[in-house]
Amino acid sequence: MKKYSWILAALPLALSSVSCSEDAMDEVNKDINHAQDAQAKFILADVITRTAFSNAGGDINTYVSTYVEHEAGVHNQLFLAETRNGAPSTSSTFNNPWGSVYIALKNAKLVISKCSVGGPQAGNDVTKGMGEVLAAYNLALLTDMYGDVPYSQALTLENKQPGLDKQEAIYKEIFALLDAAIVNLAGRDAHVSGAAGNHDLLFAGNTSKWIQFAYGLKARYTMRLLKRSTNVQADMAKVIEYANKSFTSASNEAAFAYYDSKNLNPLFDFQWSRDGLxxxxxxxxxxxxxxxxxxxxxxxxxxxxxxxxxxxxxxxxxxxxxxxxxxxxxxxxxxxxxxxxxxxxxxxxxxxxxxxxxxxxxxxxxxxxxxxxxxxxxxxxxxxxxxxxxxxxxxxxxxxxxxxxxxxxxxxxxxxxxxxxxxxxxxxxxxxxxxxxxxxxxxxxxxxxxxxxxxxxxLGESWITLANKGKFPLRLPYGNDDTTNNPNVNAAFGDGQYVYSENVWWAGGNR
Structure with missing residues (x-):
């Protein structure tokens, strides 16, 4: 934003000048120093970073750490989360991750589109597969936390008020993305733009590890759907099969390891600045x-x-x-x-x-x-x-x-x-x-x-004993960007108290 602040400052003056043509204004707002259409591998790096720092490691993880009692909230929003006072059911609490997951999901789909037939990097099947894994990951995070969410009508500019997709349908899409990814990751990056290489901030282009990642996610999400399984024995056998095809050691796991004195682990970043846990x-x-x-x-x-x-x-x-x-x-x-x-x-x-x-x-x-x-x-x-x-x-x-x-x-x-x-x-x-x-x-x-x-x-299994006697949040409330602008989301949100009474679909609920 700083880079373009001079344009914003000059804009009122330019609009007041009768001698300034529309063509001149069009030229003012051109960024002539940077490409207007980023390659898929560059977008991939952003998706991985956002997925790790903001989505997997950010606000969602910080807040729910108090729900599962890994940590205790003792100040401001985290104290409210700990005491179940407003924060767990308020649309503003999780608005940032709500928007961030959608940005990651949209950009992951952009990677897929760019590397698909007709796209500018068509033939880069491996990069496409990476995008599919990341799309599946973020889509699962979104629906696991919020339940039914806008998806099939979302991620475009055409529909400003998309309807909500059922979680059951979303999970079918998650598995479809992972299955497609496994096929594409076994291919090659044939476009002249080349492979992702070091822009792959998880595995540095190692396709075997990406395939292991995809199979591990299939194991995770198959287990997630256990309540909805129609054949538990077959699904448990699948979990074992997928796990056997996943990581063989900690050196293979999907670790985002780019934190240092300036790029901070998100949990440290939160606590160092707010001391809420x-x-x-x-x-x-x-x-x-x-x-x-x-x-x-x-x-x-x-x-x-x-x-x-x-x-x-x-x-x-x-x-x-x-x-x-x-x-x-x-x-x-x-x-x-x-x-x-x-x-x-x-x-x-x-x-x-x-x-x-x-x-x-x-x-x-x-x-x-x-x-x-x-x-x-x-x-x-x-x-x-x-x-x-x-x-x-x-x-x-x-x-x-x-x-x-x-x-x-x-x-x-x-x-x-x-x-x-x-x-x-x-x-x-x-x-x-x-x-x-x-x-x-x-x-x-x-x-x-x-x-x-x-x-x-x-499943009726009380394996984890929790000490907090307050209401347990069964899900997260939708973000206020959409509760205020999308009547479909607003209707689903209501007064927010549904977070204490309605399970997500895979946990036996209806949405």
Whole structure:
């Protein structure tokens, strides 16, 4: 905007001059220094960045981290979210991510269009496949959070007030996009403009990893639809099949790892500027119950010291009963993880999906669960390390450590002594709880924990115990850009209280 501020300032003067022709005005507003039509691979880089920073790791993840009690809200909007006072049902709360997801979705579809037959980069099938994966990802995020949403009539300038598509139809489109992507990613980029290369900020053009990403998402979304499954055994077998075709290690996972001293992890960015989150008593209690080695690693006192024994600490924030106050309660270490990557899909999530599917089929999921737990602990340590090495935090003296990183041997012992007995008693319960604990972090995975909690509830499974006795938000309210301008969205929004009473379709609701 700064670049064109002189044009905006000069415009009233130009309009008042009778000697200034329309042709001259047209020339004033031309940007002669930049191409007017960006190539698909350049747009792809923007879609990946927006998807990771704003959509997967941004406001949605921050707010729902309080709903699933990974964090506790203690100030301003997050305190209102914690106490269920206005924010969870207000159209302004999630307006920014509502718009951002639509921008990412529109640009992903633009990548697809440019690389399709008749498009300016037709023949770039691999880049098209990347766009299809990202379109599926953002479309799923949109409908998972908001339910029925404008889609088939949206993303164009022709229809200013598009109607809402049913979530069931949207999910069919999600799978169609992923299936098409898998085919296209096995092709090549034949157009003279060339492959995405380093503009692919996830995998640097590695098509095998993109295909693994697509299959992992198919596993995620097949599990998401479990409540609506007409053949649970067949669908669980599909989850296992897709997981087997997905990531084989954490080095393959879909990680956006471009954060540094200026480009900030979104959770760190929020907390550093607003200090609205505190350490959740609920998740601390869960770690204490399991004698989990992460317990002595993941909490920080208000004077920036790692807490060795959170079980004896009195400054964890009580979920649903916090006092609105800043710089008082403990926080999670993840609030300081300035450079921790955002994970669009992690290796440990794929393993947890496989373990759950195996358990539902009566198969022995223990070895897969053990690998999932260990991978989750490794990711926790990655974020804790990022917190202790955060450039901005070090500039103020840094955090004080009192414990050492969890070793593979300690992770093995934890699984064998704590996790395995609980798994033997109730496999699905322990898989769910270990997945929930693995999602606690700076990687943007609270959103998937929120999806899981709603999915379990829909199945009548209360695996995750939440301490907040307030109303649980079953979905997010539509953004006010559309509740005020689109009568179709406005009618669906009503007074916003539906977020507490109406499940999304895949959780057994009607919209």
């Amino acid at each position: 505190a350490a959740s008593q609920s998740i601390s209690d869960k770690l204490v119950q399991r004698n989990d080695p992460r317990l002595s690693r993941v909490f920080i006192s208000s004077d920036w010291k790692q807490i060795a024994n959170p079980a004896a600490d009195t400054l964890m924030a009580p979920n649903g009963a916090t006092t609105e106050i800043q710089y008082y309660y403990n926080t999670s270490a993840f609030m300081f993880a300035q450079t921790a990557p955002t994970l669009l899909l992690s290796y440990h999530e794929v393993l947890f999906l496989k373990a759950e599917a195996m358990a539902r089929l009566g198969q022995n999921a223990e070895p897969v669960l053990k690998e999932a737990v260990k991978a989750g602990i490794v990711n926790t340590e990655r974020s804790v390390t990022a917190a202790f090495n955060a450039p901005t935090v070090l500039g103020y003296g840094g955090l004080s450590a009192v414990s050492s990183a969890i070793t593979p041997a300690q992770a093995d012992t934890y699984f064998d002594k704590q996790v395995k007995p609980l798994f033997a008693k109730s496999p699905l319960s322990e898989i769910a709880n270990q997945k929930y604990l693995a999602f606690f972090g700076a990687s943007g995975e609270a959103t998937e924990a929120y999806n899981d909690v709603r999915r379990y509830k829909a």
